[in-house]
């Protein structure tokens with residue numbers, strides 16, 4: 071049923087009573103309120119002013135099966151009528167929760183056998199943080215408390231999530247990180263290894279991890295955590311061989327390996343999970359977003375059998391969990407979502423069809439005067455904006471001016487994308503068609519051309 075909305079009134083209410091996430095509230099006020107998105111179908115969103123926009127970001131990297139899936143709404147409705155909510159704190163569980171745990175375990179395959187549920191990706195990483203430290207105490211190595219992650223990683227917006235993350239501007243706002251988190255360089259060839267031999271760059275990035283372990287003292291290191299491909303950091307695709315080398319370093323010093331699959335999970339990289347694309351075996355994985363395609367909030371931590379064995383052997387309460395851990399209605403929707411991904415074989419389609427198609431389409435932008443590099447893996451990609459072709463030199467010393475200018479032009483031209491510093495990133499729903507990929511890339515190209523005179527006129531302050 072298409073309900074009409076009084077958009078002006080909604081914007082007034084938005085300004086009067088709503089604080090949107092991750093926003094410059096001065097800017098929102100100057101804009102007269104947020105853009106009110108009212109409907110969506112397939113790969114498109116529609117705002118209150120009737121603009122139909124190709125959603126190149128799948129919401130926030132999460133609507134993997136696309137919008138308008140009535141069967142997901144039906145799954146939620148039916149579960150709500152039967153049992154809308156119950157908790158897992160009282161030695162209790164509910165049918166969709168345990169069925170979903172089994173289904174996720176099937177997709178993780180092998181040694182990752184159990185699942186701990188939460189609502190958000192941040193909470194999944196908070197669970198990782200506390201479970202890992204608990205595990206090492208059970209193992210009789212209580213000194214292993216330190217986590218190592220990358221600068222510019224994104225692991226969430228909770229205190230532990232921000233601390234595990236490597237976004238310096240987020241650390242400043244919360245006087246973070248909390249003690250026990252160390253950061254190393256991110257494996258970002260275009261930004262930090264420009265013109266360097268890829269293998270040499272890879273070895274340098276991996277060596278920094280080993281150096282950090284030795285600096286902290288291997289006996290004090292609990293885990294290394296990383297996204298297979300960093301999403302919010304700017305679609306940072308590591309050089310060949312990076313992840314197997316990282317895994318080898320972790321095994322050398324007896325350190326747990328954690329993959330944050332919140333974006334890379336559920337088909338994004340052409341496998342159920344990103345670590346499977348890289349052929350590594352993490353001890354824990356965080357997942358959210360594509361788990362339910364964002365239709366309802368649910369996240370999970372996949373846990374390896376040897377960690378579960380330790381919990382069971384030693385006993386004692388792991389005193390952690392959330393009211394909505396294992397929420398049955400969210401679990402029912404996630405189960406149905408996974409069923410859709412299986413039924414439409416969106417994993418194979420991403421790996422063998424639309425992923426390669428996106429790579430080829432993005433590559434057409436390499437001839438554009440403003441494009442320094444295009445890169446993608448599966449259905450996540452980035453376009454680097456440079457002042458000078460053939461370099462990684464940006465328009466201003468302070469990165470981050472050009473990206474937002476190009477992004478705003480893309481949105482005006484009918485494409486929703488994220489600007490991350492001076493790059494434009496995309497992460498469309500896994501149902502995206504070739505025609506929609508062509509539309510996505512075409513709008514980026516058109517918008518870059520429109521932006522060029524504006525960017526060339528930018529003067530350093």
Ligand SMILES: Cc1ncc(COP(=O)(O)O)c(CNc2cccc(C(=O)O)c2)c1O
Nearest residue numbers: 190191192224225226297301302330332333
């Ligand atoms: C890899 C990763 N890990 C954890 C989280 C946190 O999930 P929750 O948001 O559900 O707590 C994320 C979330 N990713 C995320 C969240 C908010 C903004 C942006 C952006 O691209 O600006 C990206 C993520 O991308």
